[in-house]
Amino acid sequence: MNSVKKTAQTVVSRQWLAARGWLLLYLAGVVAITFIHYPAALAVLLVGVLAAAGMERWRYLRRTVLAILMFNLTVSVGYAIVALWQGVFVADYLLLVNLRVLLLMYLGFWFIARVSLLDALAGWPTASLLATLAISQIKTFERILSDFRAAFESRNLARPRWLDRSRHAAALTQTLLDKSLAASSEVTLAMRSRGAFDD
Amino acid sequence: MHIPDGFLSPQTYLPAYAVAAGAWAWAAKGLRAQLDETMVPRLAVLTALSYVLGIIMVPIPGGTSGHVLGVAILALAFGVRAAFVAYSLVLLLQSLLFGAGGITSLAVNALAMGLIGAGAAVAVRKLLARFGDTASIAIAAWVSVMLPGIIVALVLGMQPLIAQNAEGTPLFFPFGLSITLPAVLIPHIFIGIGEAVLTVLVWRYVRARNWVTI
Amino acid sequence: MIELANLGYRWPDTGSCLAGLTLKIESGEKVVLLGANGCGKSTLLKLMNGLIFAESGELRWKGGTISRARLKQREFARAFRRENVLLFQHPEAMLFNPTVREEIAYSLRQLGTDDTDGIMASVEYWAAELGLSDVLEQAPFNLSGGQKQKVALACLLALDPQLLLLDEPSASLDPATVGWLVDTLVHSDKTIVVSTHSLSMAAELGERCIVLGCGGEILFDGPVHSALSDIGLLERAGLAHRHRHRHNGELHTHVHVHDWEKD
Numbered sequence: 001m002n003s004v005k006k007t008a009q010t011v012v013s014r015q016w017l018a019a020r021g022w023l024l025l026y027l028a029g030v031v032a033i034t035f036i037h038y039p040a041a042l043a044v045l046l047v048g049v050l051a052a053a054g055m056e057r058w059r060y061l062r063r064t065v066l067a068i069l070m071f072n073l074t075v076s077v078g079y080a081i082v083a084l085w086q087g088v089f090v091a092d093y094l095l096l097v098n099l100r101v102l103l104l105m106y107l108g109f110w111f112i113a114r115v116s117l118l119d120a121l122a123g124w125p126t127a128s129l130l131a132t133l134a135i136s137q138i139k140t141f142e143r144i145l146s147d148f149r150a151a152f153e154s155r156n157l158a159r160p161r162w163l164d165r166s167r168h169a170a171a172l173t174q175t176l177l178d179k180s181l182a183a184s185s186e187v188t189l190a191m192r193s194r195g196a197f198d199d
Numbered sequence: 200m201h202i203p204d205g206f207l208s209p210q211t212y213l214p215a216y217a218v219a220a221g222a223w224a225w226a227a228k229g230l231r232a233q234l235d236e237t238m239v240p241r242l243a244v245l246t247a248l249s250y251v252l253g254i255i256m257v258p259i260p261g262g263t264s265g266h267v268l269g270v271a272i273l274a275l276a277f278g279v280r281a282a283f284v285a286y287s288l289v290l291l292l293q294s295l296l297f298g299a300g301g302i303t304s305l306a307v308n309a310l311a312m313g314l315i316g317a318g319a320a321v322a323v324r325k326l327l328a329r330f331g332d333t334a335s336i337a338i339a340a341w342v343s344v345m346l347p348g349i350i351v352a353l354v355l356g357m358q359p360l361i362a363q364n365a366e367g368t369p370l371f372f373p374f375g376l377s378i379t380l381p382a383v384l385i386p387h388i389f390i391g392i393g394e395a396v397l398t399v400l401v402w403r404y405v406r407a408r409n410w411v412t413i
Numbered sequence: 414m415i416e417l418a419n420l421g422y423r424w425p426d427t428g429s430c431l432a433g434l435t436l437k438i439e440s441g442e443k444v445v446l447l448g449a450n451g452c453g454k455s456t457l458l459k460l461m462n463g464l465i466f467a468e469s470g471e472l473r474w475k476g477g478t479i480s481r482a483r484l485k486q487r488e489f490a491r492a493f494r495r496e497n498v499l500l501f502q503h504p505e506a507m508l509f510n511p512t513v514r515e516e517i518a519y520s521l522r523q524l525g526t527d528d529t530d531g532i533m534a535s536v537e538y539w540a541a542e543l544g545l546s547d548v549l550e551q552a553p554f555n556l557s558g559g560q561k562q563k564v565a566l567a568c569l570l571a572l573d574p575q576l577l578l579l580d581e582p583s584a585s586l587d588p589a590t591v592g593w594l595v596d597t598l599v600h601s602d603k604t605i606v607v608s609t610h611s612l613s614m615a616a617e618l619g620e621r622c623i624v625l626g627c628g629g630e631i632l633f634d635g636p637v638h639s640a641l642s643d644i645g646l647l648e649r650a651g652l653a654h655r656h657r658h659r660h661n662g663e664l665h666t667h668v669h670v671h672d673w674e675k676d
Contacts, residue, residue, distance in 0.1 A: 023295075030302055034209045037370050067300065071203055079373045090368045097371070101205035105300050108204070112298045120295075130243050134288065135296070137247030145251055147506040150464045155507060155568065157494045157523040158487070164509075164519070166393070169257045170400035171509030173272065174554060177405065180248040187240040404554070 019119035026111045033104055039095040046103045053110050060113065064106045072098055137183055141176055148172045202304035202351060206372040208362035211354060212303045219306035222314055223287060226280040233280070245285040249273055250292065257393035266390075268347075271340040271398045274317035275324060276405055286313030307354055311347040319346045332406070333399055340398035344391035345384070352376070352383035414440045414576060414604055415461060415497070420470035422453075422460060431456060431629035434470070438604060440575070445615040445637060446608040448625035449651030454608035455502060457625070458578045461606065462499040495524065495572050502580040504565035508553040513545060516553055517567045524572075539567040543597075559590040566597075579607045583614050610652060616641055624650050 036042055050057050076094055083089035118135075121128040152160075152168050160168070230238055252269030273282035287309040293299040301308065320343035327335035356376035359369040374382070416437045423430040431453045438444055448454050459465045460472060463479050472479045474493065484490045501507050510516040517536045526532065540546045543563045548556060553564050562582065569577065579598075583591045595617050598605055607618055615622060615637055622640040624633040632650055633640050640646060647653035 027302070030204070031209065031213075034205070034207075034212075034303060037364065063298070067298075068203065075206075075373065078378075082374070082378070088368075090366070093368050093370075093373065097205065097373070101203060104204040104303070108294065108300050108302070109298045112296060117292075117295045126239060130239055130246070130288070131292070131296075133240055133243030134246040134250075134292065137244050138250050138292075141247050141251040142254075144503075144506070145254060147501060147503055150459060151499075151501050151506040152509070154462055154464055154494065154499050154501075155520055157491045157520055157572075158525065160523075166257065166396050166400065167511070168509040169255055169267070169397050170404070171505075171554070172255060173252065173267075173269075173397065173401045174404045175505055176248055176251055177272075177276070177401070178408075180244045183247075184241045184244040187244065188237045191240055407552075 019115050020123060022111070022115045023117075023120040026107060026115075029107060030104060033100060033107075036100075037096060039092060039099055042096070042099040042103055046099060046106070049103065049106060049110065053106075056113065060106060060109045063109050064102060067109075068101050068105050072101055133187060137180070137187075140183070141179065144175060144179065145172065148175070202301065202308060202355065204300045204303045206355065206358065207304050207307065208358055208371045209303075210361050211358065212306060215306035215310060219287075219310050222310065223284065226283045226314075229280045230284060233278075242281065242284060242288070245273065245277060245281055246288040246292070249282075249285040250289045253289065257390075257397050267397060268312060268316065268344055268390075268394060270312055270316040270347075271320035271336075271343040271394065272401055274320045274343070275336070275339070275398075275402065279314070279317045279321055282317040283309070283313040286317070307351070311350040311354075315350060316343040316347040319343050332402065336402045337395040337399050340395040341391040344387055344394050348383050348387035348391075349380075352379040355379045355383070414438055414475060416471075416473040417461075418471040418473065420460065420467045420472060422456060422465070422467050424456070431460075434629075434631060436623060436631065436634060438576075438606065440604050441602070442604055442621060443598070443618060444606045444621045444623060445618055446606060446623050446625065447610065447612070447615055447640065447650065447652065448608075449610060449627060452625045452627050452651065453629040454625060455580050458499055458580050458606065458608055461576075462497060462578055463493060464499070491523075491525075495520075496575040497578070498569040498572060498574040498576070499578040500562070500565055500569060500580060500582060502582075502584055504558075504562045505554070507565045507568065508561060511552060512550050513540070513553055513556075513564050514549045516564055517571055520568060520572055535571050539571045542570075543567045559586050562586065562590075562594075575604060577601070577603045577605050579605070581608055581610070583609060583611055612641060612647075612652065624652075627651050 033042070033045070036045075050061065053060055076098065079094065080089065083093075118128060118131055121131055148168070148171075156164075230242070249269060252267050252272065255267045255269070257267050270282055270286060273285060277285075287305075290301065290305045290309055290313075294302040294305060320339045323339040323342045324335050327338055353376065355372045356374065356379035358372035359375050362370040364370060372379075417434045420434040421430060421432050434457070446454050446457065456465070460467060463472070463474075463484050466472075466481050474497065477483070479493070484493065508516055510519055514533075514536055517539060518532050521532045521535055536549070537546070540549055543566060545560070545563055545567060548560065553561060556564065577598075582594055586594065591614065595614060598607065598618060605618075607614075609615055609618075618637075620637060622633065622635065622637040623631060624640055624646060626632040626649060633643070633646055644653060
């Protein structure tokens, strides 16, 4: 039994080290990329990351493009208009900023697909507990949000007034506040009951 | 308005992280003194609440909707430190768990919205309390949206000055203050109105429930 | 009145699904939707209420197809939302007005009528019917769970709908209120679809029973009492379980159904 426990501990420890290593590598990579100001270098890095990402590379790429499309399009078109009007347009800038944002966002999606944040936090019990509890509550609150939205849609025979939408947002917020206070007490009691606060 | 990754220079976000680290230490120390070992579960629930509040859409004048910031509600109900830490944790979860990006801009977003927004809400509320709950809460909520908006606009608008190449071409966010200030502030005026209305409506409920409030 | 033709829906989070659902509900029928937790009852009701849309198959309402595009047509949406209403499992999700009076009046106002007196008369009628007259000026969030459900029900009945969908209406109610609810529904002239995992409520409520399996498929569609007599069916649907105990040292198992006794 002791050897099973030891093996399990070793596996968990290795998982944590691997996850933490990946997290630090990701963060270092992000910082490093922001120091690169050559589009060609960013393009090469992007190709390298795409190649390394494996079978899911195109799915991550699709998600990345969708995530950055609105903001980047706005900035790019805005820059083009203003810069052309001022006579200072530089096409390289558009390449640089869009490649950088694409690469950073892609790395982010790749990271969250490969590494569990909770694994990475395993070596810091407080942080790990905080994250786990928060994520669990987020899922509960998201269900409430989803129910409220569906119910509002179901009850509206016509386009709701500004006041009605405000009241609905307020009712939703009030319910979430209520639930959060109740959850806070419940979770605290449950943790106390399970000895989580005993030294 | 969250700043995505890639638009802030390291000359901006690295010092911002240094400042934020100090602010987080200050907030965490204060919370530990305020709460007992139950701080963790309470903070976790508050983080979840802060996250979900950011998903709620509030109608704004003009017929559209904007995302609630929710920082005023959190700060007025639970205090500046709790609101700041919860908001920062939300930004962290969004970056590293939900893939929303923003790891480089996390410190700036946290300081602007989570700390200054929360602090402004509480300060304005106290300053204007003699004009009644509705007025002071509404203005506090509006300011809690506008002030971070100003900071974000300033931070973005200064990027062309902070980081440019030898030819003067910007390397990060390309627009100066003459564009970022109106572009950010004008929509925020209306988002702030929506947030003010929501905060007042929720505040009445909070008071009716006799929760501990500022 | 409402028809599902080979309807399929997949939950984005879990990947599990409702598959190949085909059924027809005629005007005036009282239908009980039975199934274990998580089998898709709430999802099916939301599909029928046009809040979510199937990935395959068709939903037909009075002969016409219901789709996202169709519900964007204002006049059609107004008529549909008046005639086809859903009582949510957590009624507080439906309530957002400052008083019970305004809550019940809300949807009536959206019908576009100028008849304020008529609206108020309707509000007071339904409040009286559901025992809410004393709380008309109160905020819905201050009411008990049972009262909130009555307010939500009043909001829906005031529209005089043709189809009333109810999602686990007894889940958070005390026995007295459940009894009141069953009486109200049984004596109603509306077409009713009630989802529940309470077998005793099913027996009292419905004429027809649709049993959903844990895989989101229809296991049974027929008379309620036939379903409730079929222990094998109930076990497959996760509504019965196996008791294990020992007689004289020998392990013995039998299927047991809680909250329902066969006559």
